Amino acid sequence: MSVKILLPGPLTTVQDGGRYGRQSAGIPPAGAMDQEAWETGNYLVGNEQGEAGLEFTLFGGSTQFTEDTVFALTGADMCPRLDGQRVAMNVPHLAPGGSVLHMDMAREGCRTYLAAAGGITVPAVMGSRSTYIKCSMGGYKGRALKAGDILEVGADQKNFEEVKDRKVQQRMFPREIVLRVVEGPQALYFTDKGKKTFYHSAYTISGESDRMGYRLSGGAVESKNGTDIISDPIPLGAVQVPAEGQPIVLLADRQTTGGYAKIAVVCSFDIPRIAQGRPGDLVRFLPVSIEEAQDMLRRYRKELAIMMKK
Known part of the structure; x- marks a missing residue:
């Protein structure tokens, strides 16, 4: 077969x-x-x-x-x-x-x-x-x-x-994607102005995006003294900010380590949202605490399990 x-x-x-x-x-x-x-x-x-x-x-x-x-x-x-x-x-x-x-x-x-x-x-x-x-x-x-x-x-x-009687609900794929994020390991590398820009801007998904990462264009995220770091591990959903200040959301085929500061990390339950983004779509970032993210993840997995039992 x-x-x-x-x-x-x-x-x-x-x-x-x-x-x-x-x-x-x-x-x-x-x-x-x-x-x-x-x-x-x-x-x-x-x-x-x-x-x-x-x-x-x-x-x-x-x-x-x-x-x-x-x-x-x-x-x-x-x-x-x-x-x-x-x-x-x-x-x-x-x-x-x-x-x-x-x-x-x-x-x-x-x-x-x-x-x-x-x-x-x-x-x-x-x-x-x-x-x-x-x-x-x-x-x-x-x-x-x-x-x-x-x-x-x-x-x-x-x-x-x-x-034959199984079914799941069709998801919506909006052209403006809101991603919930927790603070990244190098958030302190960025100025208050840079963080405000990051969390209040609508970024456009670039045509250069691929399975490795989604390049975004929009308000430049200001750093204090540059964004170069000693390379460290890259988790799924890490939001790196290179020197020019344009964020990159790293996804399934991401490199294992990287040398740019990570201002935030997309919550795992929102990765499917960005994975369905296409060039020209808008992306906004919404900060949540680790405790809020953990609670949201538990609810997400419970809802998904219920959906797949119907």
Whole structure:
């Protein structure tokens, strides 16, 4: 059982939850940019959490199912059609063998996820099937997918009848994204004026953004004596500020260490929001305390668990 790429999008890759425990050796986690969409996709088709799926960026192209396959699409709505017939997001479908799934440009948001019952079974590298293109690691031959690529799907599938009534709510993807952040480890490097600029500005996502990080343009964040530091670890969602004062939100393919001061760190439950941002969207930062963030995370995980039990 397999899926065949007929027409690839600009960046279609195999991703799972990420490659953790290797950052001390300089290997980034990679993994799905929007972990919520990836996780709910696995739920919809009855997979164990952790199975790999496909991540499409901005445009989905065409994919063929070689045999009957249970699949689901989550994340950005790319107006999917199966053999020309519109199919819904966020619910399971049974694709007959030989059928073709076509997806257009995302109507809103940036990334769509295809989960297939049984998971995409490319070889695991260091415990993960995620693609890290910069090192040609994992996924399918360590690269973005091309026309003609054939990806095997695991045989351990749920029967469609077992999952056909599952569904999750479609998320909204606003063009102005509010990110809740906690104070970064080098917040003291910035002036009061710089912090005020950071928290009161609307930043625009640059076209230079990618899976490594989102470059933002807007009000320059003023520092006291520059932002160069001795390189230290980079957590997911770290907001680095280089010398020119334009923030960069570091994401799934981020470097493991970096030498710019970090003014803030995006809360983990808001990473899916920025992961669905597209060039031209606006970003604002909202400060919260660590205690508030922990409480919000508990509520987020509880709500997600309830949604995936319905």
